Amino acid sequence: MTVGVLAVGAAAPSMRVAAGDIAAAWDRKSGRGTAAICAADEDTLTLAWSAVDGALRSAGIDAANVDGIWWGTTRPPYAEGPSLAVLATAVGVGGHARGSLHAGSPHAGIDALLGAADAVAAGTVRLAIVVVSDALRPGPGSAFEARCGAGAAAIILGPPAGAPASLGLRVTRMEPYLDRYRGDDEVETRDLYDGRLFREEIFLPLVQDVAGALRSVEPRSWSLPDPDGRLGAVLAKRVGGGAAASASVYAALGDTGAASALLGAVGAFDAAGSVAIVGYGGGRATGVLVHVEAPVPGAARVADVLDGSEARPASYATVLRARGQLVPAGETVPMGVPPESAMFVRGAHEMLQLLGGRCVDCGTISTPPSIHPHCIACGGPKLEPVALAREGTVYTYVINHTMPAPFEAPLPIAVIDLDDGARVMLQVADDGTNVAIGARMRLVLRRYAHERGVPVYGFKAKPVKES
Amino acid sequence: MAWNRVAVVGAGLIKMGELFDQSYEQMASGAFEACVASVDKGFEPRQVEAAFLATQRGTLWGQEGIGGNTIPTAIGLTGIPCTRIENACPSGSDAFRVGAMAVASGVHDVVLVIGVEKMRDKSSEEGLLSRAAAGHPIFTRGETAPVLFAPFATRHMAEFGTTREMLASVAVKNHHNGKLDPYAHFQNEVTIDEVLASPAVCHPLHLLDCCPQTDGAAAVLLVSADRAHEFTDRPVFVAGFGVATDHPYLHEKDSFTEIKATPLAAERAYAMAGVGPDRIDCAEVHDCFTITEILDIEDLGFFAKGDGGRASLEGETAIGGRIAVNTSGGLLAKGHPIGATGVAQITECWWQLRGDAADRQVDTRNGYALQHNAGGRGSGVAVVNILTNRRDG
Numbered sequence: 001m002t003v004g005v006l007a008v009g010a011a012a013p014s015m016r017v018a019a020g021d022i023a024a025a026w027d028r029k030s031g032r033g034t035a036a037i038c039a040a041d042e043d044t045l046t047l048a049w050s051a052v053d054g055a056l057r058s059a060g061i062d063a064a065n066v067d068g069i070w071w072g073t074t075r076p077p078y079a080e081g082p083s084l085a086v087l088a089t090a091v092g093v094g095g096h097a098r099g100s101l102h103a104g105s106p107h108a109g110i111d112a113l114l115g116a117a118d119a120v121a122a123g124t125v126r127l128a129i130v131v132v133s134d135a136l137r138p139g140p141g142s143a144f145e146a147r148c149g150a151g152a153a154a155i156i157l158g159p160p161a162g163a164p165a166s167l168g169l170r171v172t173r174m175e176p177y178l179d180r181y182r183g184d185d186e187v188e189t190r191d192l193y194d195g196r197l198f199r200e201e202i203f204l205p206l207v208q209d210v211a212g213a214l215r216s217v218e219p220r221s222w223s224l225p226d227p228d229g230r231l232g233a234v235l236a237k238r239v240g241g242g243a244a245a246s247a248s249v250y251a252a253l254g255d256t257g258a259a260s261a262l263l264g265a266v267g268a269f270d271a272a273g274s275v276a277i278v279g280y281g282g283g284r285a286t287g288v289l290v291h292v293e294a295p296v297p298g299a300a301r302v303a304d305v306l307d308g309s310e311a312r313p314a315s316y317a318t319v320l321r322a323r324g325q326l327v328p329a330g331e332t333v334p335m336g337v338p339p340e341s342a343m344f345v346r347g348a349h350e351m352l353q354l355l356g357g358r359c360v361d362c363g364t365i366s367t368p369p370s371i372h373p374h375c376i377a378c379g380g381p382k383l384e385p386v387a388l389a390r391e392g393t394v395y396t397y398v399i400n401h402t403m404p405a406p407f408e409a410p411l412p413i414a415v416i417d418l419d420d421g422a423r424v425m426l427q428v429a430d431d432g433t434n435v436a437i438g439a440r441m442r443l444v445l446r447r448y449a450h451e452r453g454v455p456v457y458g459f460k461a462k463p464v465k466e467s
Numbered sequence: 468m469a470w471n472r473v474a475v476v477g478a479g480l481i482k483m484g485e486l487f488d489q490s491y492e493q494m495a496s497g498a499f500e501a502c503v504a505s506v507d508k509g510f511e512p513r514q515v516e517a518a519f520l521a522t523q524r525g526t527l528w529g530q531e532g533i534g535g536n537t538i539p540t541a542i543g544l545t546g547i548p549c550t551r552i553e554n555a556c557p558s559g560s561d562a563f564r565v566g567a568m569a570v571a572s573g574v575h576d577v578v579l580v581i582g583v584e585k586m587r588d589k590s591s592e593e594g595l596l597s598r599a600a601a602g603h604p605i606f607t608r609g610e611t612a613p614v615l616f617a618p619f620a621t622r623h624m625a626e627f628g629t630t631r632e633m634l635a636s637v638a639v640k641n642h643h644n645g646k647l648d649p650y651a652h653f654q655n656e657v658t659i660d661e662v663l664a665s666p667a668v669c670h671p672l673h674l675l676d677c678c679p680q681t682d683g684a685a686a687v688l689l690v691s692a693d694r695a696h697e698f699t700d701r702p703v704f705v706a707g708f709g710v711a712t713d714h715p716y717l718h719e720k721d722s723f724t725e726i727k728a729t730p731l732a733a734e735r736a737y738a739m740a741g742v743g744p745d746r747i748d749c750a751e752v753h754d755c756f757t758i759t760e761i762l763d764i765e766d767l768g769f770f771a772k773g774d775g776g777r778a779s780l781e782g783e784t785a786i787g788g789r790i791a792v793n794t795s796g797g798l799l800a801k802g803h804p805i806g807a808t809g810v811a812q813i814t815e816c817w818w819q820l821r822g823d824a825a826d827r828q829v830d831t832r833n834g835y836a837l838q839h840n841a842g843g844r845g846s847g848v849a850v851v852n853i854l855t856n857r858r859d860g
Contacts, residue, residue, distance in 0.1 A: 336608065366719070376719045396625075396723045398617035399670035400609050404592040410670075411609045415618055415718060425607045425718035432670070437625050448608055 003117045004163025005290060006127075008266040008298040009055030009154040010305040011047045012253055013038040013135070014429075015314040015322065019146040019229070019254070025316045026141050032229065034308065035149035035254030037319050038135045040408055041429065041446040044073045045087055045457065047152035047259075048133035049445040052091050054305070055154040058298030061127070063092030066156075068125035069099040072112030072132040074189075074257045074281075075182075076103050077447075077455045086457060089352040090445050091129065092387070098125050102258075105180075105282025106134070106225075109258035113155065113288065117167050120157045128157045134257030137323050139188035143195065144180075147229045149254025153263040164296045165269055168289035171213040177202050177283045180227070188325075195228070203231060203280065204238075210287035211239050211278050217289060220273030221245040223264030225280040227255055235278075245275070252306045257281075267302035270295045310465075332405050339454040346370045351458050354390075354443065356422050357383030365422035391464070392418035394439045399432040406449050416441050416461055427460045434463035470571035472692035474702040475854065477506040478814040480685035483652040483802040485587045489682070491533070492541035495583045498684035498807070499542040502579075506688065507699040512542070515688075516575045518549040521562035521582035523805035525551075538581060556753065556842020557710075558582070559809025560850035563687065563838075564708045567852075570689050571705075577694075581686040582810035586803075591680070607718075613669035613677060613756065615717065615845060620671050620758035622723035626773065629761065631671060633776030635662035637757040638675045638799055640785050645796025647826040650811070652681045652802030662757075676757040681802025685810035687817070703820045706742070706835065706855040709735025715847035724773070726759075726841045728849035729766035733839070736851040737768075740860070742835055744768035747790060747853075749819050749829040750837040751812035754797040760784075763839060764792060767851070791829040794819065805842075812838045813852065820856040834860055 015037040023031030038047070048071060056063055069088050076083035084101040100115055102108035109132035116128040133152035138145040160166050179198055182189045193202070207225060222239060223246040226232025236244045246264025249256070256263050261279030268275045275290045320326035337343050347370060349355060356367035357375075364377035365386065374381055397414035400407075412428035412435040428435055429446060441461035448456045479501025481494060489497070503510045518538055525533025535549035552562040559582035566580040607614075623629045639659055645651035657675055665674035688698075695702040711731035714720055720727070737743055744767055752767065754760035761775035769790050770778045778784060784792035795801045795815040798808060816836035818824040834857040841849040 376714055396618040396622040398614055398621060398672075399667075400611060400614055401667045401669060402613070403609055403611055407609045413607055413609055413614055413618075415723070423718050423721075425716075427607060427609055437621065 001121045002160045003120045003167045004158050004160040005155060005165035005167065005269065005296055006158045006163055007055045007059030007061065007156040008269055008296055008302070009051045009053065009058060010263060010266055010302045011050035011054065011152040012036045012305055012308070012311070013042045013047060013150045014311055015039055015318065016308045016311045017314045017316065017319045021316045022146040022319070031146050033251040033254065035147060036151055036252070036311070037314050037322055038150050040322060040406065041448065041460065042135070043077055043447050043455065044075065044133045044135045045077045045083065045455070046445050046447055047135065047150060048073065048087055048131045049090050051133065051152035051154035052129055052131050054301065055156050055298050058301065059156060061156060064094060066093050066127045066129055067097050068116060068119055068128040069093050069097055070102070070112040070116040070128060070130050071099070072102040072108035072110070072258045074103060074106055074108060074134050075137070076101060086352060089349065090457060092353065093129065099128070105284070106257045106260065107279055107281035107284045107286065109261050110279035110286045110288065113262065114170065114286070116157050126158060130155045130157060132259040132262045134259050136255065136257050137188055139190045140320065140325055142190055144191060144228055144255070147255045149256050151253045151256035151259045151263050153259055153266050155262060155266065164294040165290055165292040168274070168291050169214065170286065170288045171210045172284065172286040173206050173209050174284040175202070175206060179283065199231065204234070206285040207235060207278055207280050208238060210285045211235065211276070214276040214278070214287045214289055215239065217274050219276035219289065221265070221268035221275045223261055223275070223277045225260060225278060226250045227280070249306060252308060265290065266299060270299035334452055336449060336451045336456070339451045339456060354388045354459050356386050356388045358386045359383055365420065367422055367424060388422050388424070389418040389420035390443045392416040392441055394435060394437055394441060395423070396437060397428070397435050399435070414441065414461055429460045429462045440464040471573050473567045473570045473705040474690050474692045474695035475687055475705070475813070475817050476690050476695055476698035476702055477502045477510060477688035478686070478817040479505045480650055480807070480811045480814050481683060482650050483681050483683040483804060486682035487587065491583060491585050492537070494585070494682065494684040495538055495541045495581060498581060498583070498686040499579070502686035502688055507701065508697065510688065510698060512544060514577050515544055515547055515579045516577050517569060518547055518579040518581060519562045519566045519569070520549055520551045521558040521580070521806035521810060522551060522584055523553055523555065523558045524584070554850070555848050556755065556805055557809055557840035557848055557850035558806045559685070559811070560838060560840045560852055561710060561809070563809060563813055563852055564710065564850060566689050567705045567708065570691055576691045578689045579686060580689060580810060581684065582807035583684040584804035584806040585682055586680040586805070587682050611669065613672050616756045616759055617669045617672045618717060619723050619762060623758060623761065623776070624671065626724055627776065629776035631663055632659055633780045634676055634757040634761065635659045636780040637754060637760045638662045640779065641754060641793050641797040641799040644786065644794050644827060645800025648796045648801060651796040651800050652679055653796070653800045672756055672758065678755050678798040678803040681804045683802055683804030683807040683811065685807045685814050687810055687813050701821050703817050703854050703856050704858070704860060706853040706860050707736040707738070707740030708850070708852045709733060709739065710848070710850050711735065713847050715843055715845055717845040720845065725766050726762050726846045726849060728846060729763060729839065729841055730768070732849040732851045733767050736853050740835070740853040740855070742853070746833045747835050747837045748831040748833050749791040749794055749816070750839065751795060751797070751815050752792055752839040753841045754793055754799050755803055757799070759841070760792065760797065763841070767837065767839060786827060786829060794824065794827040794829060809838065809840050809850065812840070813854070816854045820854055831856065
C-alpha cells in the first residue's frame with residue numbers, strides 16, 4: 001500500500017553565526033555560509049514542536065486526530081528519559097498514540113520517516129507525524145564545527161487517497177564504519193577518520209550507491225547530504241541533477257544532522273515531480289523517492305522559515321555559550337522547583353498542553369487547573385478542563401533587565417488575554433521591541449530552563465508579525 | 468464596642484541598612500531596647516506578657532527554622548509566649564493587628580510586636596532574585612520582585628497618562644524625607660533626572676524607582692488603654708484595622724490600575740475607626756516601587772483613581788502638602804526589611820501623633836495616622852492600621 005504525504009513544516013532557531021567567524025577563531029581561512037544556532041530557550045525538541053505545529057496548521061489537521069508520532073534526532077534532549085512523550089504531549093497527540101524515537105546518528109531522520117511509513121502502510125496508524133530535528137554540538141575546533149547548525153522538518157503521512165504526494169521507492173545500504181562519533185560519556189561530537197579516508201572509502205561509495213538507484217526516475221529535485229560543506233557539491237555533480245535543492249538549506253542553516261535529509265527536500269514539495277531524498281549517517285545511507293502531484297500544504301512556506309532576516313546574528317562566543325561550551329567559573333544558584341518534585345508530575349499536562357479549567361457556572365477560565373479547585377471569578381467549584389487558545393493580545397507587560405542566570409536580559413513578560421478569554425502571564429520570546437499593549441501574540445513551546453540538569457519545557461509568547 | 472481599647476505606649480527601631488555586622492538576634496535586641504527606652508515613664512521588660520514576631524523570609528538569612536521562639540531568648544525574656552506571623556510584605560502590619568487583637572480581646576494587657584528581617588546575609592541571587600524561577604512549573608519564570616509591580620505601571624501609564632516623571636517624583640520626595648529620618652537606609656537626595664537616568668531594572672521601572680534590600684528591626688508595645696497611664700501621659704490609640712485578600716497571582720487579576728486588596732482593607736479599617744480618608748493627617752504606605760505609592764494613595768481614597776501621579780508630581784503628598792505620605796522616607800529611602808517594615812511604619816505614625824517627628828513633623832490637626840502594606844506574589848494581601856492620638860477617637 002502506498003503512503004500519502006499530506007503536509008510538511010519546517011523550523012529554524014533564532015540565531016545565525018557566520019561560518020567565517022568560527023573559522024577565524026581557529027586561524028582557518030575557509031568558512032562559507034551561515035549556520036543556525038539555538039538560543040538558550042531552544043533545542044532539538046522545541047524545533048521539532050515548531051515544525052510539527054507548522055505542518056499541522058498548514059493542512060488544518062487537529063493533532064488530536066493524529067494517532068502516531070515518529071521522531072528522529074541525533075541527540076534527544078533526555079539521553080534517557082521521556083523525550084518522545086514530552087514532544088507528543090506538547091504537540092497535542094493523544095496519550096494512546098503509537099510511534100518511536102530514533103536517535104544515535106544523523107540517519108535517525110530517515111529511520112523515523114520509514115518507521116512511520118511502514119506503520120501507515122500496514123494500517124496500524126492512520127495519520128502519522130514524522131518529525132526530524134537536531135541542534136548539533138560539535139567539539140570546539142573540530143573541522144566540521146563551522147558547518148554544524150540546527151533545524152527541523154515535519155511531514156504528515158496518511159492514506160494515499162486524495163493526498164498531494166506519496167512515498168515511492170526506497171533503498172538502503174550500510175557498512176559497519178565509524179565516522180562522526182560520540183561515546184556514551186561524551187557530550188561533544190568528533191571526527192574519527194581522516195577526511196580523505198571518509199570521503200573516498202565511506203561516504204561517497206555508500207551515498208552514490210543509493211543515489212544511483214533513484215536516478216532511473218530522473219528526479220526533479222534532490223536532497224543530498226553535505227556534512228562538511230563540500231561533499232554535497234561533489235555528490236550533486238556525480239548524480240548529475242544540477243545543484244541539489246538541499247544546497248540552499250545547508251547554506252542558510254548549516255548541517256542540521258538528522259533533520260538535513262527531509263529539511264533539504266520539503267521545500268521542493270511545492271510543485272509536481274519526483275523528489276529524491278538521500279540521508280546519510282552512522283555508516284548507513286538511504287534513498288527515498290517522493291512523488292509530488294500537487295503542491296503539498298506547507299511546502300511553499302519552507303523558504304520563509306529558512307530566511308534568516310529575522311534571526312539574530314551571533315558571535316562565536318555567543319555560540320559557545322549557547323551550546324554550553326563556555327561557562328562562567330563558580331557555582332550557579334539552583335533556580336526553580338527541582339524537577340523531581342511532585343509538582344512536575346501534577347503540572348506536566350497543564351504545562352505541556354496549556355490547560356485551563358472552565359467554570360461550568362460562569363464560563364470563566366482559571367489556569368492552571370491544579371491550583372484552582374474553585375473559579376477565580378465566581379468561586380464556583382465546578383470546572384471542566386479545556387485546552388487554552390494559542391493566540392491572544394497583550395494587556396500589560398514589563399521588560400525585565402535584572403535576573404540571575406539562567407535568565408537572559410532583556411526578558412519581556414506579558415499579561416496576555418487569549419482569544420478564548422483566559423488570561424495568562426508568560427515570557428515573551430523577543431527582545432522587547434515587538435511588545436506593546438494590544439500586540440498580538442502566539443504561544444510557542446520553548447525550553448524554560450535546565451533545572452538541575454533536566455530540561456524543562458513550557459509555553460512562551462511570540463509576537464505575531466503583521467503580514 | 469465589643470473590643471477593649473488598645474494603646475501604643477512605646478515604639479523604636481534600629482538604623483536601617485546593610486547590617487552585615489549584626490546578627491538577626493542583635494537586630495531584634497536593638498529594636499526591643501529602643502522600644503523599651505521610648506516608654507515615657509519607664510518599662511520593666513518582664514512586664515511583657517506575650518510577643519508576636521513578624522519575619523517574612525526566615526530562610527533569607529540562612530536558617531530554615533526561624534520562628535517565634537527565636538525572639539524571647541534574644542531579648543532576655545525566655546519563657547514568654549511568642550508567635551511568628553507571616554503574611555507577605557504586610558507581615559509587620561499584620562503582626563501589629565494580631566497583637567492589638569490579643570490586647571483588645573482582654574487575654575493580654577501588655578504585648579510586644581517585633582519585626583525583624585535579615586535581607587543581606589544571602590547574596591541577591593540566593594535571596595529575592597531566586598524567586599525568579601520559583602513556583603508551579605506553569606507559572607511565569609523570570610518573575611523578580613519588580614515584575615510583580617511594573618505591569619501596573621505600564622497599564623497606569625497607558626490608561627491615565629501617568630509619566631515616568633510622575634513616578635520619579637515619588638522617589639524624589641521619599642529620599643528627601645529619608646534624609647530627615649536618622650533611621651533611614653539612604654540619607655541622600657535624588658533628582659527627577661537622576662531617577663530617569665538610573666539603569667533600567669524592569670521596564671518601565673528603573674533602579675531609583677525600586678526600594679533597596681535592607682536589614683532592619685522595629686518593635687512596639689501595646690497595652691490595654693485603661694493601663695496606658697502607667698506608662699505614658701501621651702498614648703496613641705489603635706483606631707481601626709483591616710485586612711483583605713485578592714487573587715495571589717497576577718494573571719488572575721482583572722485590573723492592573725489598582726491593588727484590589729487595599730481599598731477593601733481600607734474600607735474595613737475606616738469603618739472600624741469611624742473616619743474617612745479626609746481625616747488622615749499623614750500616612751505610611753507601601754512604596755516598594757514608585758508606582759506602588761501612586762496606586763496606594765488612590766486605593767486608600769486620598770486621591771481619585773488615576774490622579775495619583777499628578778498629585779505626587781505637584782507635591783500634594785510632601786510634608787506640608789495636602790496629605791503627607793511616607794514622612795519616614797518610605798520603603799524607597801528608609802528601606803524594606805520586610806517583616807520589620809510595617810512595625811517601623813507604625814513607629815513613624817506613633818512619633819507623628821505624639822509630635823516627636825522633629826524635622827519631619829506633620830500638622831496632625833485631625834489626630835489620625837494611617838499605616839499600609841500590600842504584598843504577596845501578586846499583591847494578594849493588604850493591611851491597613853489606623854492610629855489616633857485622640858482619647859475619644
